[in-house]
Amino acid sequence: MLIVAGIVRLDPTRRAQLDAAFDRMRDATLREAGCLEYQAYFDRKDAGTVLIFEKWQDEPALRAHFVTAHVAEFAAALTAAGASGTGVRKYEVSAEGPVIRAAGWDMEPPMHADTRRYTPIRDFCPDQSDPQTTSKDVW
Template sequence: MAKVVISAQIDVDPARRAEALTSGKKWIDAALEQPGCLRYDWSADGNDPARVNVFEEWTSEEALASHFAGPAYAGMRDHIGNFGITGAVSAKYRVSAEAPVYGPDGQATPSFDV
């Protein structure tokens, strides 16, 4: 079973981004409580005052499918839609390899053979 990672950027009304992030905590927490959810986070982009960055990590496609079929996903989708979405991009990735960024010597390495 391969992990699944989702990366998304959602642009909202910049004047309402902080509110969207703060009031979205209940949907983030609901996702984190789901079986198979390893990480789920929304954060403010430091370079774009409208952008919300989303990062998710799931143990499997089945875990993600369960999330998509459940109330946490529907609630999140409806919640963020209330803040004037002006653009959005998202992608999911099936993880075929995983390794630490830093090797035993403390240096960053692009290699997966650490």
């Protein structure tokens, strides 16, 4: 399995035009053979920073992705949005499993069926302000 993750910087005043382009890219990419997950998130504090996360079955699937029409269209949209200085990298993964520990048992975040993305962690973790719950109970 391969993970592709990193940061793309763009002109924050052009963020709205990239939203629609990303939606088209994500929808087309998730239909590709070998694509397990494909997401981009705008940084909450910096509108000019996009965080990229992709999960691919293998190298041939990722290589096939790069020669699709929707990748060429998205690359043009990134250029038009003033994208610069990408820090996106590929990682080879040999195993995966839950990260979160709660009350002595492994907890897997719930998945959204429509987009194969995880629910934000704040939606399922215990209240950190509760004196009965400490960070060691959650993580």
